[in-house]
Amino acid sequence: MTTSFIDSARQAIAIQREAIDALANRIDDTFSKACEVIMSCSGRVVVTGMGKSGHIGKKIAATLASTGTPSFFVHPGEASHGDLGMITGQDVVLAISNSGKTSEVLTILPLLKRMGAPLISMTGDAESVLAQEAVVNLDVSVPREACPLNLAPTSSTTATLVMGDALAVALLEARGFSAEDFAFSHPGGSLGRRLLLRVSDIMHTGDRIPRVSTDTLLSGALLEISRKGLGMTTVVDDNGMIVGIFTDGDLRRTLDRNIDVRVTPISEVMTAGGRSIYDDQLAAEALKLMDEVKINALPVLNREGRLVGAINMHDLLRAGVI
Structure with a gap:
């Protein structure tokens, strides 16, 4: 029984490693364009997504915000019931959906287009509605999930998170974000105390x-x-x-x-x-x-x-x- 647990875990890790390795070839001109869209933004990066994509989106928004790119997360369901007012035409929207067909996300697309907020998508289907509506689509598709049923979001969420981290790091370096800048957004952490306390x-x-x-x-x-x-x-x-x-x-x-x-x-x-x-x-x-x-x-x-x-x-x- 123990061997079965170990084999399953190692298989899951191997599958997710393959998913991450595949991302390297997708860091191309499309990725650069996404960075340029964000760099030219005078507002904030608004991240949205449902379910597991939403959980990953919250982490990506937090990472962007702590590394020099102002960002926050908006739940797409709540956006249709008032929270869309949190988004302006000066913002960039980063919408995450593995299928690219999430109804809650698609519902707000016409409104985003009307206000003029550029849309960047992260999807596993470049032919999906969400990908086609975006000014830039970042491909986070995976051959299979680590779940043996190929159902539970595992490899796909990992790939999306890594792509989000890659985006944050690329923007961090482009902005010349320093350790002291990082400390200002983490005043309660040990790094903040080391770099800010006199x-x-x-x-x-x-x-x-x-x-x-x-x-x-x-x-x-x-x-x-x-x-x-x-x-x-x-x-x-x-x-x-x-x-x-x-x-x-x-x-x-x-x-x-x-x-x-x-x-x-x-x-x-x-x-x-x-x-x-x-x-x-x-x-x-x-x-x-x-x-x-x-x-x-x-x-x-x-x-x-x-x-x-x-x-x-x-x-x-x-x-x-x-």
């Missing part, structure tokens, strides 16, 4: 910045480290400019030297200068710097070189940068 968004400011003056005794600096809880303190001069830093690591090295914390000024044991980061840099850059030099906290400066904050590894962790 040090200033998560740093400690004001009284929460650990800082002592150069004449502060080491014992006083240890109290400041303990109070602020960032594992370090900055050392500033009379003008508030940072001149050094003292960390937990510096403390361990200092104790190894048998230095009296009650009489030694922090200026004698601090790390002069030390590493820092600017407040307008990406939080991901702070993480990279900490990893490179094996430290857990950084002073934050503005572009004038003044101390304006502090950040540590826990802040990056809480912000989801790590």
Whole structure:
């Protein structure tokens, strides 16, 4: 019985792989024309389709929208009952139907033509009504479904999804869409946090910045480290400019030297200068710097070189940068 399950699954995958491989030869001038129609569109790409084609259409619309081509899905049945008002003559309609004969889709074609919205179709039948009415038809036909009954949409939906992804990627590259552009449409994701979050968004400011003056005794600096809880303190001069830093690591090295914390000024044991980061840099850059030099906290400066904050590894962790 187990062997039967495995054989069936492998056969289904093989059939779908064949369907995908067949698409490569269909990426031609027709595909380029579809891209050009969309690129010249001043509105949005409105995707529509019924049943399984509708499910695939929703994913294609989402992929287009997240990769620089404004897009949304409209259910063709709902379009006939008011949602057609969501479509304008400045939009491009991408209609999906394996048979090219889906009645709910065909019903709205005259209205789309009347408003002047260009129609791109994805069908498995280039001679179908839908394909013939479109300015461009993308051929997503398959020899057979992965379903042994050749009934359940399997290979056909896979081929349609891959063609939609190919369209989205081609448009993405044509638009010069960047990783930062992608992040702007995914601000809640890890990539968005890495590419959009600035040090200033998560740093400690004001009284929460650990800082002592150069004449502060080491014992006083240890109290400041303990109070602020960032594992370090900055050392500033009379003008508030940072001149050094003292960390937990510096403390361990200092104790190894048998230095009296009650009489030694922090200026004698601090790390002069030390590493820092600017407040307008990406939080991901702070993480990279900490990893490179094996430290857990950084002073934050503005572009004038003044101390304006502090950040540590826990802040990056809480912000989801790590």
